[in-house]
Every structure is written in structure tokens, then in C-alpha cells.
Amino acid sequence: MALATSLVDDITAIVGDRWSDAEAELAQHAQDESWHPPMPPDLVAYPRSTDEAAAIVRACHAAGVPVVPFGVGTSLEGGIGAEHGGVCLDLSGMDRIMRLSVEDLDVTVEAGVTRQALNDYVNPQGLMFPVDPGANATIGGMAATGASGTTTVRYGAMPHNVLGLTVVMADGRVIRTGGRARKTSAGYDLTRLFVGSEGTLGIITEITLRLYPIPESIAAATCTFASIDDAVNVVIEAIQLALPVARMELLDEPAIEAVNAFDDMDLTVAPTLFFEFHGITGAVDACADEVRRLVDEVGGTFAWATEAEDRSRLWHARHRAYWAMLAMRPGSKGWPTDVCVPISHLAEQIREAQKDLAASDLYAPLVGHVGDGNFHLCYILDPDDADEFARAEAHYERMITRALDVGGTCTGEHGIGAGKRDFLRREHPEGIDVMLAIKAALDPTHTLNPGKVV
């Protein structure tokens, strides 16, 4: 469906020639990094400011045309497909760092700044933004999806690290939420309502974030175990002891094999934990000693990676694990799962899921942000094999059912998007009506990312 000429004229008046309806460009904005089928918008616009973004939303709202916000397209639940066509608002050109306060450890950025660009900017000041979902996502996308990742066990996820937002509402109004104070109890917490709402309640255009000092000392270690259970038990004990571990990442044997092959590593093929410790020097040493003792107790192995180069090689490999898995089966499509459970249930949930994988004849290596009880089996699928896809779908449904049964969630960090609306209803059978009431109150015309979340 082509857009009305009058709307295209409006958009041209706002952004000049910074828009396109060329097929290749629409296709580029039709799909994220997941298995979801492409759903191209009718037009992609590239605003350079909140005012431009707001003017486009206002024009679309008046014309009854949907708006789908887009960062760099690294989401995994189909959150950016234009299910009902409309205008894709590509915010990647809004990439200014607007303000940095080293003393206050906070920064305000436009939505299109990526997390690596932000770190490149603040690292020379001795600061870092630690939230790390793996992909080099935009800060706007990370806020909109409530991203977390490898460092959440220490630094919290996006909801904890966003201090304030600038948001374009469905009718094009612009509001500011939160502020620069470290805490506030001034009315309803709109900041955390928009964080994680996946562009369905408002479009986030600017974000004020907490920053952290780069730790005086950083050390990493690779630990291997006879079983996933042993690895998880070490994690539980480390948490019980309140050890200030910054990262605790679990990989199973198939994941290690994939990483070894892809990044030319020679890691021992066994259930493995990658640890990272942050702090002042004495504290890091004390913490690492404790972890080594816990690993020894279950008969695991503990290997230091103290050199910065070794550490970055390790985390580079971990970040590329998804691509490494895909490379194990050339031409395949990936489907990363994302349940999160209370940690006391983690080992048993992984065991059940892996048993079921074997029974379902599926290949799905595992990585997990295990300190949070969050793990990802990544189905590696033949895109032409409908039966294999159906088996994965059924396997995932059973895995989510088990997670919900123990008080877990169907989505630890990837969101609902287009893919998990039914599961959201199962997880929050009463809450969904409250979510729908909020959506109806803030976007009665279904202008913003329609068909997602609720």
C-alpha cells in the first residue's frame, strides 16, 4: 500500500530528502536478526532531531498511518516488522552525545547512539556504560526493549540504568520523564513504563543514562565442569557469598565447539563458565580466590585470563557465539530462546530442555546469563525444513511452560515483539488487561508499532 501523496509531502517538508521508498531500503528495514518473516514499511524516514521525529509522528497520526521505530535492527522477537505497513522511523542518524557529566556519572544521548560509540566516547574519561546485550545496538533500541545481557548480575539492566527519557507520544507531543537526579518519587514512574514498551506507547528519542567508573582492576577466568549442575551450583554459591562478580556466562559443549571452530580457539569442550571480576585490586583478588575455591570444591578447573588481550579475546568470542552457532550449519536460520527462572530451578530447567532437544532431534547450543537465571538455547534451523521449525516451536512451548510453572518468565530480555504475544497472555492473564488499558489510553489510534507486545 502506497502512502498518500499529502503525507509524503508532509514528510518531505520535515526531513527534506532524508526519506526513501526504494525497495532495497524498505527490505533493509523489514526484518531484525531473527527468524521472523520480513514485513517492509511503505517508507523509511531519517529524522535528525526529536523535533523532526515528533513532526513525522504528528503527520502520520493525522493521516492514520502507523509509525515503527528502528535503531540498527538487532532485535530478536520481530519487534520492527511493519505488520500494518506505514512509516519506519530510522533513528540511527540521531547519534549525538548531547551532554556528559563526569562528576555525576551521567550522560544524555540521542536514541541512535550505539553502545560502542557511547563507550568510545566515555572510556577516555575513565567511565563506561556497562549494559551489554552482545549486539552493538543503539541506546534507544536498548531502552525501548529494556535490554540487559552479560553484566546485568552486577550493574542491572536498562530499567535500572535509565534516569530519564525524551519521548514522542502517539499524537506527536513530546514529553520528558525522570531527570538527572539519581532517584525521584515524583509521580508515576513513566521512565520505566516506556523502557521495555518496544515503541508501542511512545518513541524514545533521547536518553539520560547512569555511567560507571572503569574498575581499577578487571580479571577474567574460564572454568570448566563435569556437568551443568556443577557450574550452576558454583554460581549459586558465588551469589550467596555476595561476591562482586561482573559477568558469569555459561556455555554448554555444543556452544564451546561452535566458538572453537568460529574463532579458532582451543577451549576445553565441557560445560564452561566465563567469569569477570571488577573492583579495586584487593577486592578483585579476594573475589577471584573465593570463586577458585568454589570451583575446586566441585572438581572443576579454573584458568586465569588476566591479560587484557586474553580477556578481550574471550569476550569477543562470547559475543560472536550466535554467529559461531549459525556457521556450524551453513545457510541456517537462528532462533534464540530466552526463558529466565529462579536460579534454584536453573540446572533442572536446562537439563529438561536438553533432554527434550535430543528427543526432538534439534541442534541448539546453549549460552546463559546464569547469574540472573536467564539462558538461551539457540535453535539452528534449516529454513526450508518446515517440520524442523515445527519441532522447535513445540520444544520452545514446552520450555516456556516449564519456566512459567516455577515462577519464571517467557522472555528474560528479548521482549515480546511479534513473536510472544500469546505467551505474554499466559504469563500475565490478568495483567494483560491493564496493559491493554494503558495502550488504549496512550495510543488510542494504534499509531505506534501496531501489532507488537499487546
Added chain:
Amino acid sequence: MALATSLVDDITAIVGDRWSDAEAELAQHAQDESWHPPMPPDLVAYPRSTDEAAAIVRACHAAGVPVVPFGVGTSLEGGIGAEHGGVCLDLSGMDRIMRLSVEDLDVTVEAGVTRQALNDYVNPQGLMFPVDPGANATIGGMAATGASGTTTVRYGAMPHNVLGLTVVMADGRVIRTGGRARKTSAGYDLTRLFVGSEGTLGIITEITLRLYPIPESIAAATCTFASIDDAVNVVIEAIQLALPVARMELLDEPAIEAVNAFDDMDLTVAPTLFFEFHGITGAVDACADEVRRLVDEVGGTFAWATEAEDRSRLWHARHRAYWAMLAMRPGSKGWPTDVCVPISHLAEQIREAQKDLAASDLYAPLVGHVGDGNFHLCYILDPDDADEFARAEAHYERMITRALDVGGTCTGEHGIGAGKRDFLRREHPEGIDVMLAIKAALDPTHTLNPGKVV
């Protein structure tokens, strides 16, 4: 205004004789610990379960009668006055701890459990719930107001520590938000929408909380300085170094004088920081050494309080500071202020406020959760002196204006209640409409705590 007999009959059918309209009991529920004038409800009901609470709300909703939730009445912004009469829902009898998981470090409690009762229950298991607003508030009240306090700099405020809620909605429906997973991105973050909404969007009846291991090592120190500026500079440097300080509390000379007099202490009368360090032994020592170095650098004094007894004497005195200040002027009323600013502005904001105090002929000692940029000047007022009250009101207005000018908030942790609705509008001139839209969507009949927040 008396309630309709039919509603009283309904309430009797739900809670039997666990309700009262005796004047003394109404008076007890008419006022919090602040200067706000008493506003008694028409009836106080004492539910013992979520089902009973929901049934009462349903009956009130049908009868068009307001419901005001009540914990133990320690709020400070008039959040519990029955501005439009109606039924006070006293949740203090809902005091069961419903579930504790030591391995997962989480617990589910009813709203009436106090934070001390919770700690008494979990401390013997080696766990603690660290959020500490000073008062022995109920967990339900702390969740409803988004409480924080002395330990927020290390453990976060209530929004970070609530994993899930059971909430009675305006029409008596019961919903569950969040869950037991450490993180989730399943739909809109209803948990943090209800946390801090002060009973105006729903009534929180059960709360699932994060717990923390009791640290292996705890140490405290008292540091005095020549000026507030010196003290704040040490705090800023400690934060820049990412020292894992658990508490950093600032007291000015008048506050120290009050504490000395009330608790028979002999603290040096000077701008003072109370520090507390939590961690594994080596880490606490390393952290404390760093702080001592920072204090030395500005010429301050550093005194250890390593014995548990000395520590608890210190924090006991800090917690009673409000009462100590009131005791300096017998028969007085207290009015604690609550602005929060970016820490780089903290010293200057305190300086301005203190200069203005002198010019306004007001007595208002200062305590501050200074790691968060949050400070409280407590006006100690003669309840019969209208002019003094007016001077305090004008002083506070100027203080809030200065805080808003630097990106701060009019309320760091005490909430909006009845007292700060105008300031909320000034802080969030566009956001207020979004808050009103949410209130209208979730409580169209204004059943829940009407007249508060929005």
C-alpha cells in the same frame, strides 16, 4: 459523612467485626508523621488477606466510596489523609511471610509485614532486606511509595528490589505483576508503575522482594570535615573510584547537636559523614583505606566503628535524628524537605539553602543520603506560629526551584502525596497529562486514594 448502612453490612460480611468507626481509631488513621492536617476516614477496615481486601474495594467501588490504603502511617507527604472520606484499608494485619527461598534470595510477603519483622525473619538465614527509609515502615507502604533511604547508594531503592506484586485494582480485580525471575521483558513494566503510585492506581497486597546475603564483613566510620563542601567532595571521589560503600550519610552541625543531646552521644560538632562498608573482608578493608585516604586529603578526621555495638549505636542515632531534632524544640512539628540533585550541584544547593535558612530565621537541621544527591532539611516549627510556617513554605519553594533548575527533583523519596501536587506539575509539565491519562484508564471512578499524586 457516615457511610451507607448497606456498605457497612457488606464490609461486615467480609471481615466480620474487624472494622471500626470509633473516633479514636479514625483519628489514628487520619494523619501521617508530617505536618499535614488530620483527615479522618469514615471507617477503618482490617482485612487479613488479598481476597478480603479485594472484596472491600469491590464493595466501595460499587458504592462510589473512596478507599485509602494504610500501613503504619510513617509517610511524610500526607499520603494517607482521607481527603474525600471513605474507607481506610489498614493492611497491618496482613503480616504473613508467605514464602522464602534462601537459594534464590527472594521472599514473598503480605503488605503489612514491616521491614524489621522481615529482617528478623530472614537474618537468621544469613539474608537481609537492605532498603532502609529509617522508619519501621511496612513493606507494602515502602513499595507503594517507592521508598529508598540510607542504603540506596549500594542496594538501590524499592523499584530495583521489587520483583513482583499482587495488586487490587480500583474495581476489586486482583492482578499479579512481575514474577520470581530476576529479570523479565514480558510486556509493560506494571511492577514499577504500581511501585511509587501511592495507592492511587491499585492497592499492593503482596510483594516479592530481592534479598541479599548479610556481608561477611561490615565496618563503619565517622568522618568530620571543616565544611559541607569537603564532605561532599570526598563522597564524589568515593563514587568516582567505585568504592562499594553501603551507606554515606551527611549530617550538619545542628543535626549532630540534636543527636548528641537526644542519644547522649559526644560526636564532634562539625559537618559529618557516617560511612558503612559491606563486603568480603579484604574488600572492606581496601575500601575503608581508600576512604580514609580521601578524608585525609581534605584534612578531615576518620574514626573507625568496627565493633557491632558501636555501629548499631551510630545508626540507631542516625535513625532517630528526626525525633532528636523535634526534641530540640519541645512541642514543635517537623516538616522534612526532600530534594535530590545531581551530586556535582549538591554542595552549592546545600550552601544556598542554609544561607536562605538564616535569612528566613528558620531552624532546620540537615541529614542527607549524600551518595544519591538527596538531602533533607527538617524545618522544626512552632505549630501555633503561622508566620514561621509561611516562611518555611516560601523557603522550601525556593529550594525546590533551585533543584529543578539543575535537573533535580522536588521529591527524592517522600513522594507527592497531598503536599507536592503543584510541584509535580512544575517538574513534569508535559508528563502530568500522561500520568492523568493512566489514572483515568485504571481508576476512572477515583476510588483509590483520591486527591493524591495527580
